[in-house]
């Protein structure tokens with residue numbers, strides 16, 4: 114295990130998390146002096162951590178709470194008495210008594226010069242930049258009073274913008290070489306698309322052989338975007354096309370909104386993390402001009418019906434028919450980043466994936482068929498937009514497999530950030546708007562769909578339905594809250610015993626349904642290695658989300674992100690869920706309706722196979 | 738690249754990796770061996786090294802581009818590197834450069850059609866007292882004159 118980590122990133126670069134309280138207990142406390150005052154800090158914390166936990170501000174740029182220490186930008190320098198040079202506070206662990214000065218003249222000058230140098234190579238102006246007002250470089254320039262370009266300012270582009278990817282656009286002229294994206298992609302996600310290449314003043318962040326992002330193994334998770342301090346990385350924004358569709362009276366423009374953006378979009382309007390804006394968002398979307406506002410949770414319920422049934426069918430084929438071609442555990446398939454990850458890194462294991470499309474795509478297929486029929490609208494005139502926390506959804510809706518309605522099932526994937534921009538452009542202040550509901554016929558959704566937004570949510574939702582289908586009873590957990598599925602541990606596992614099952618499921622009597630939940634592709638990788646080693650042979654169901662924290666930490670979510678922010682967003686979702694009347698997918702009346710009227714041969718039947726299920730591509734990891 | 742070429746290269750790289758060990762700290766010697774044999778480290782070779790060391794191809798690419806002497810594309814069999822730093826410059830590097838360019842009919846940064854020569858500038862290699870100096874593959878030539886430089890090139894087989 115350790116040796117494995119060693120190969121990836123040198124230990125010195127891995128994030129060391131020190132349990133502060135336990136250190137305090139055994140008395141490992143160091144007394145230090147910061148700016149002339151005495152402080153007691155746990156042994157081994159960095160100067161930066163020591164200062165932050167005592168309310169002393171030190172600016173940072175390459176430092177990020179989710180990532181290992183890089184120490185490359187030097188903006189966090191401080192004076193440590195007795196040392197010849199300034200020290201990077203983010204990379205200086207305290208092991209003995211030291212005297213630190215955090216804003217002496219030497220420090221302030223050094224920081225200012227670092228900024229001057231960064232800006233001399235920084236192409237472009239803030240007012241034409243999408244990170245204007247939410248940019249760490251800009252904030253630092255303001256903080257240090259930069260009012261002219263001491264070392265000049267580059268006037269011409271050095272690089273061309275890479276727009277090849279459906280999800281992520283890279284503009285290296287805005288890059289400050291902090292390597293946060295590199296550490297995100299290599300260490301946090303273990304995908305390994307980006308690295309610093311060349312040397313000295315030619316250093317740049319690039320892909321393998323400088324290829325366009327669309328041609329390498331990028332899984333479109335967008336995690337690098339969320340951690341980039343500047344505008345060097347951004348999502349591929351379709352809002353111009355969406356405005357055009359809205360402004361065209363011929364087009365019937367439908368938006369579906371996923372659970373996570375509601376829990377986070379308030380942040381774009383200055384609210385602290387953890388405020389759900391579901392009702393206000395619905396109003397804003399109507400005011401912007403969307404013809405219908407639907408709830409992705411409806412199709413999340415649909416996914417649960419399909420995926421739960423698929424699991425039961427697999428169990429039956431395996432246990433009763435003894436069919437050895439059936440692969441178990443079944444892996445969830447609603448995270449398009451995870452799908453592309455497994456297609457690249459474990460192409461031999463695609464049969465383990467559920468064949469279900471993601472809720473976004475299921476909804477699209479239903480809208481351009483059933484809904485179009487029901488309301489007598491030509492599907493060619495329907496424009497389907499999906500508000501998602503995710504950049505990989507932009508890639509997903511462009512996959513050639515995703516046209517089962519005969520049209521592009523979902524026309525555009527829009528991120529939370531881009532939605533907030535559209536709302537602002539429409540002159541609306543989201544938090545002040547009145548609340549309103551989703552439109553029918555897909556307006557109502559169960560809480561099970563809502564919790565899809567956090568890691569463990571799909572599992573919890575599926576268990577509520579599967580358990581009840583099989584036993585006729587509710588899951589035996591207080592308030593239906595399956596706590597083992599919740600929380601941010603990288604890999605969670607648990608089981609639930611199926612007893613006193615209904616006669617038609619007698620083969621499941623006494624079965625301990627075992628499941629695993631993982632989030633972030635680095636953890637997905639660990640689960641896949643377990644699978645390959647045969648350690649998952651007696652497991653049945655695995656939920657994987659590509660992004661740390663699940664969708665609430667998605668690559669399209671508001672910037673910044675941190676463990677604390679993700680936790681707040683998840684709390685908002687679970688809180689909202691408790692307030693809903695229907696909390697099990699199979700009890701959603703609209704779900705019953707659609708199976709009666711349209712998907713008449715039931716979950717995993719013929720029609721749903723055509724519209725709601727898909728297949729995967731063996732991509733492999735070689736790049737030509 | 739043909740499949741047979743690929744599998745030959747794979748086998749070769751596997752051999753080298755076995756010799757040094759499959760940990761990332763052996764990356765540089767492994768790359769050097771490939772470089773010495775093939776004159777460059779191809780896209781496929783980089784990916785094979787990455788696979789065998791269980792690191793990412795882009796990390797290998799990062800290392801390869803960091804070092805000025807490593808290259809990813811096939812270039813001339815003889816790599817002529819003329820020093821462009823100040824002592825050699827003062828000693829008359831410019832005249833040498835023009836003479837070589839005329840002789841080979843290519844510019845610096847280019848490779849001859851027959852893939853025999855590639856021309857490059859480098860920075861000081863510590864031969865300042867004996868400038869102008871150049872390096873052809875692993876051999877240093879000093880006290881160059883235009884005539885001498887052309888003579889040296891002619892002697893490259």
Ligand code: SF4
Pocket residue numbers: 235236237238239240242243244245246248249250251287343344345
């Ligand atoms: S990246 Fe930041 S500093 Fe650079 S132009 Fe954009 S807002 Fe301004």
Ligand code: SF4
Pocket residue numbers: 281297298302304305306307330331332333334335336337338
């Ligand atoms: S989108 Fe994800 S996989 Fe792609 S470069 Fe960014 S972090 Fe890496």
Ligand code: SF4
Pocket residue numbers: 287288289290291292293294295318337340341342343345346
């Ligand atoms: S692209 Fe962004 S995150 Fe990556 S090095 Fe540049 S500034 Fe940092």
Ligand code: FES
Pocket residue numbers: 172173174175176183184185186187188189190201202203204
């Ligand atoms: S924040 Fe410490 S060196 Fe960048």
Ligand code: FES
Pocket residue numbers: 820821822823824825826860861862863864865866868870
């Ligand atoms: S200046 Fe040319 S070798 Fe030193």
